[in-house]
Amino acid sequence: MRLPTRLNAGRICTITAAPGLLIALALAAPGLMAQEAAPGVVKVEAHSSKWDYPKELTVPEGSKTHLVQKGDTLWDLAGKYLGNPYAWPQIWELNQWVKDPHWIYPGDPLVIDLARAVATAGSVPDAITNLKPDQRRFDPSATRRAELGFAFQDFIQLPYVVPEGAEAHYKSQGALRITGNRRDDRQYLGEGETIYLNGGADQGVKVGDRFLILKTVARKLAHPITTKKQLGDVVKQAGVVRVTTAQAKGSVAVIERCLDSVELGDRLVRFTEPANLPLQTRTDISDPIKAAPDAAVVIYTRDGKRYSASGDMIIIDKGASHGLKVGDVLLALRARTFPVGSESDKKAPTEAVDHYLGQVMVVRTDAGTATCRVLRTIEELQSGDTITR
Secondary structure, X not given: OOOOOOOOOOOOOOOOOOXXXXXXXXXXXOOOOOOOOOOEEEEOOOOOOOOOOOOEEEEOOOEEEEEOOOOOOHHHHHHHHHOOHHHHHHHHHHOOOOOOOOEEOOOOEEEEEOXXXXXXXXOOOHHHOOOOHHHOOOOOOOOOOOOEXXXXXXXXXXXXXXOOOHHHHHHHOOOEEEEEEOOOOOOEEOOOOEEEEOOOHHHOOOOOOEEEEEEEEEEEEEOOOOOXXXXXXXXXXXXXXXXXXXXXXXXEEEEEEEOOOEEOOOEEEEOOOOOOXXXXXXXXXXXXXXXXXXXXXEEEEHHHXXXXXXXXXXXXXXXXHHOOOOOOEEEEEXXXXXXXXXXXXXXXXXEEEEEEEEEEEEEEEOOOOEEEEEEEEOOOEOOOOXXXX
């Protein structure tokens, strides 16, 4: 079983991995305190959470409730209440409305069965004795959700091409704009910070509305092979904000989630909760692999990086009009040419072969392009590499 990772939000939004920890996201939730309740009915105050948490719950005899605080982890809570941090899945089992244990949010209510502390306190299963959390062996008999090939944290880092140009795209989407923030001396903003928007009740904005942050990250993208062909601008999704006050012409909002820095001028469009995609991989990867006649080419790597590996996003030059659809798993290849004539012949004939590099999943399709998440690699991908069915 794989333990999730801890996310720490800095002033400029970054992530730092600390394997084996599940952490409550650092959202602004003033006044939330850990609470334990006697058996009975507990009402849960409204708060910001990705999950459809119970608004009212009945606490069974022998159990307690815990309201998640900033910095809480299921790992730590299992250690505190059950006497053994390795027992964290027992807490998750009782709170199945938490769809992905990587994420718990301040204010989320957790029911904890204290009777399980007797069975778990002071004990560590033989399978994980002397192992660090990130080195535990996978138990194939354990009933756990499948690994995801695309999840919320991928969605809020997703780039895509807009052939009409970024400004025309924002206009067609009715995008709002971030016009200010609570502290005028800050250029880069992170989670929990207060921002101001140029749209309010007159534009249909209401308290509680959520918006997706968009940034322009590349203009007049050129094809890496046919360099004279311009494909459009690249827009990147960068986070989610939630409206806290809606006035007539403008609104106040809080940055609810981001994995990149947010800046004044970034655009906002209506947010729709994305679907998670289960991980799928292909087995037809015997090297070398022949590329299909309609193979695509990598035209963009996220943040302008030269190389991409597992977990990164890339854009390819084929899309829905070429039959691609979300969930398709494609193979990444790179051609290698080698001589087959005599060593002294400078004009010796050559042969070409396509070598396997990895696998990518289509997570967004537009007419002529598609965004893919890199699932597996044996070698870094780069602009110009081939992507085939």
